[in-house]
Amino acid sequence: MSTAETQNLHPDLQQGHSSDISASHSAVVLWLYLCCAMILVMAVIGAITRLTESGLSIMEWAPLSGAIPPLSQTEWERLFSLYKTIPEYQQINRGMELEEFKSIFWWEYFHRLWGRLIGLVFAVPLAVFWIRQQLPGWIKPHLLFLLALGGLQGAIGWYMVASGFADRTDVSQYRLTLHLMMAVGIYCYIFWLALKLGANSTTGASSNALGSWSAILVAAILLTMTSGAFVAGLNAGLIYNTFPLMEGQMIPPSYSDGSPWFINSFENIAAVQFHHRVLATATGLLAIGLGLLVLLKGRSRKVRIAGVLVALASVGQVKLGIMTLLLVVPVGLAAAHQAGALIFLTTALYLLFQLKYSR
Incomplete structure (x- = not known):
């Protein structure tokens, strides 16, 4: 060199x-x-x-x-x-x-x-x-x-x-x-x-639009994992075991029962599960969109592979989450869902690194 x-x-x-x-x-x-x-x-x-x-x-x-x-x-x-x-x-x-x-x-x-x-x-x-x-x-x-x-x-x-x-x-x-x-x-x-x-x-280190979106994806995954921890801590996955609606409704009727209002995000089981659903869906769509964009515009083979991995990991994680919910949180699936979250995060970090530091 x-x-x-x-x-x-x-x-x-x-x-x-x-x-x-x-x-x-x-x-x-x-x-x-x-x-x-x-x-x-x-x-x-x-x-x-x-x-x-x-x-x-x-x-x-x-x-x-x-x-x-x-x-x-x-x-x-x-x-x-x-x-x-x-x-x-x-x-x-x-x-x-x-x-x-x-x-x-x-x-x-x-x-x-x-x-x-x-x-x-x-x-x-x-x-x-x-x-x-x-x-x-x-x-x-x-x-x-x-x-x-x-x-x-x-x-x-x-x-x-x-x-x-x-x-x-x-x-x-x-x-x-x-x-x-x-x-x-x-x-x-x-x-x-x-x-x-x-x-x-x-x-x-370089700055570009794809790199910025990749950083946003990492942040979104971390936020979704945080909301998932509250779901786990409150056993919120044991109720509303339907998808995409929550027992026939988009927003559960008890969504805002807590007082003051902001406490619902941390202590109201219905609101906690609803927020996790929304965040997980939005993060999954963001990952798929970014993965496709990187596949089309990625400047290197490593970057394109990273984009594909992110998209695949997001699809797998969303599927695991839905199955865990519908089957009322069986231990094996729920543990796999937690592992899937870390694997998804790993692919996003790898993509971010490749976009910022690879040739």
Whole structure:
């Protein structure tokens, strides 16, 4: 690469992007993609944990000792007795046997264990790459910040779970949304860093209409995912199980029952589901339109492929959402719908990157 070409690189991409240096970073790129894959799996495990009403089964936050599961009958009895003190048991699961408690315990335990594993898979290779000087200077502060965000996410997870111990039979939809969207934000952050580090044939960031629309699509997906988190937190998918109308009406009659009016978007089940439907439909149409436009006007093969992927992902995700609703939220489909949202977001981020940084 000539000096002139190097100077034209985006500042974050200048260091370490000759072909030789880029090859030495391939292990780092693969590590970042592995972390993304593990977060995606974590989202699916979290969805199953929520859908099986397992999230309140562990009443203690022990970041280190909590990695060891119950090893004796006495310990199982102690944990079960703690669970019996909360409203979820007293109002919903009263009379549950120990074996039934174990079935929900293991989902929450695996959810927390997978979170610990993500932390190890991120922190240990980070230290190794750092010591071996395999990390370009520009990425180091980003990775340290991500390490701190991972610790914060664990604390937010406990903050969410604790909301279900006293006055309600489930966790707060506000805290659940915060926990999910924090995970999504970390996922996006890592994925974008992996794209930048792996892009050994890039020019400076460019501004164009397609790139702007792609950024709007990413924002729309994030907004739709946020609304979906409120749907999950309120179990809003268990009502109005028809599509496109909501029991024969475009807007449900109880849409504006909440007071003050703005609270409907966060606490009125009918309004929350309606908003998610509208946002999901609009986002899907935007993705299909943008994908077709990119296919026609994309300046490179990578860009056109990215456009096709976005359109296909949007169609698949909308279909999953409708099926999940019509079948009254079966666990498998609902978990696939959450995974589909992250996959859809991934294709949109990839398209945005290709439009802004590829030749």
